[in-house]
Structures are given as C-alpha cells and as structure tokens.
Amino acid sequence: MQSNTPGVTEIFELIKSDHCSTVGSQVIRDLYDKCSSTYDKETVDLACTGAKQSGIILSEHCPDKNISIVDCGTGTGLVGVQLNTLGYKNVVGVDISQKILEIAEQKGVYKNLFCVTVGEERMPFGDNEFDALICCGGIAPAHISPSCFPEWVRIVRPGGSIVIVVRRCYVELHKDEEEFYSQSLGESFEANIRHLEDSKKWKAISKKIFPGYLTKNGHASDGIGMVFEIL
Numbered sequence: 361m362q363s364n365t366p367g368v369t370e371i372f373e374l375i376k377s378d379h380c381s382t383v384g385s386q387v388i389r390d391l392y393d394k395c396s397s398t399y400d401k402e403t404v405d406l407a408c409t410g411a412k413q414s415g416i417i418l419s420e421h422c423p424d425k426n427i428s429i430v431d432c433g434t435g436t437g438l439v440g441v442q443l444n445t446l447g448y449k450n451v452v453g454v455d456i457s458q459k460i461l462e463i464a465e466q467k468g469v470y471k472n473l474f475c476v477t478v479g480e481e482r483m484p485f486g487d488n489e490f491d492a493l494i495c496c497g498g499i500a501p502a503h504i505s506p507s508c509f510p511e512w513v514r515i516v517r518p519g520g521s522i523v524i525v526v527r528r529c530y531v532e533l534h535k536d537e538e539e540f541y542s543q544s545l546g547e548s549f550e551a552n553i554r555h556l557e558d559s560k561k562w563k564a565i566s567k568k569i570f571p572g573y574l575t576k577n578g579h580a581s582d583g584i585g586m587v588f589e590i591l
C-alpha cells in the first residue's frame with residue numbers, strides 16, 4: 361500500500377478506509393514493521409494513555425506481582441514497561457510484526473517474545489499456562505479478531521484474568537468518531553464476549569470507560585478497559 365503519510369497515521373488511514381475489512385494480515389504486519397522505529401515517538405505525540413491504563417487495570421485485579429502474564433499485541437513493549445514498573449517481571453509478549461518485537465526486546469522487560477498472527481495461528485503456549493493475559497490496542501479493525509477469545513481462554517488458567525483495552529470508537533458507534541467505527545468488529549466483539557459468558561468460560565468482572573486513550577488533532581478518544589475472569 362502506498363501512502364504519503366507514513367507511520368501510525370498510515371494505519372489510522374487504513375482503519376477508516378472502505379477496504380479495511382478486506383485487507384489481510386500481511387498488510388498489517390508490513391505497516392507495523394514499517395512504523396516500528398517511530399512508533400514510540402508517535403504514541404507520545406498522540407498522548408496515548410492506553411498502556412498506562414492497562415497496567416493500572418491489571419494491577420487492580422491481580423495484586424500478586426509474581427504472576428505469569430502474556431501481553432498480546434505487544435508492539436514496542438509499552439505495556440511491558442508499565443507492568444515492569446509496577447513490579448510484574450514474569451511477562452512474555454506476542455505480536456505479528458517481527459520488527460516491532462525487536463524494538464520491544466530492547467526494552468528488556470519481557471522474558472520471551474513470539475512472532476504470532478493471533479486469530480490465525482494457534483498461540484505457542486499450553487493450556488492454562490498463564491495467570492493473566494493483557495491486550496492493549498490489539499483489538500482494532502484489521503488487527504486481532506475477537507474470534508481469538510476462545511484461544512486466549514485456553515491459555516489462561518481458571519481463576520486467571522484477561523484484560524482488554526480498546527479504543528472505544530472501534531467497537532461502539534461513538535459521536536464525532538463514527539469514521540473509525542467498524543460494525544463488523546463491534547458485532548464480533550460483543551458476540552464473542554457473550555458467547556464465552558453464555559458457555560460459562562469467562563465472566564465479566566469490570567468495564568470502565570476512560571477519557572484520553574489518545575488525542576489527535578485536539579480531539580481526545582475514549583478507551584474501554586474490560587476485565588474477565590476465567591471460569
């Protein structure tokens with residue numbers, strides 16, 4: 361895909377484009393490979409609070425600092441840095457982009473990193489292997505599909521937690537941000553959550569909406585942070 365607006369902006373442009381629902385995972389991999397070296401600066405410019413909020417939410421629900429955590433959609437490791445600062449040292453990461461994982465590795469906060477296309481490939485982990493899974497920003501149009509939730513449930517032990525932080529407008533039709541809303545993602549997000557609740561695989565523990573997930577052109581987007589307990 362050609363664009364004059366490289367970096368994360370190119371990903372925002374894809375997300376709100378008409379052809380977003382038809383792009384394959386290779387397109388997303390290439391875009392994140394391409395923006396891996398500028399991603400951290402760009403998230404500072406966008407005043408992104410998602411990674412910080414994810415760490416706060418996880419620590420509110422999982423006070424034991426020795427737990428094993430898998431960070432899904434690791435990116436450059438901003439969530440790992442937050443978790444490390446909060447005292448969590450037993451963290452592995454998973455991402456589709458090898459180049460972005462190389463940036464994450466330099467942060468020195470992950471025990472191990474795995475290049476996996478979540479939603480398409482089986483996660484390289486055993487059943488009940490982790491105490492918690494965290495995903496900040498990984499659920500988005502053309503990104504990780506909510507159809508992977510059963511696979512997440514498989515690798516987190518009963519009693520463990522799944523923390524999902526998502527930009528609100530991607531999954532809920534939201535005033536002034538309609539251009540980013542994906543009806544198919546929103547419906548899939550709801551349906552996959554409900555299916556796991558109905559089949560007693562997980563239960564929703566909390567949902568909070570927080571302002572300022574990111575701020576672009578003076579407009580602040582809300583984030584949603586959700587916590588599920590594995591049954």
Ligand SMILES: C[S@@+](CC[C@H](N)C(=O)[O-])C[C@H]1O[C@@H](n2cnc3c(N)ncnc32)[C@H](O)[C@@H]1O
Nearest residue numbers: 392433434435438455456477478496497503504
């Ligand atoms: C918006 S970034 C969030 C990164 C990081 N969690 C943060 O908060 O800064 C989304 C990440 O999800 C990854 N990603 C997108 N689709 C994926 C997939 N199907 N499987 C694994 N990772 C994926 C991207 O490569 C990118 O690093």
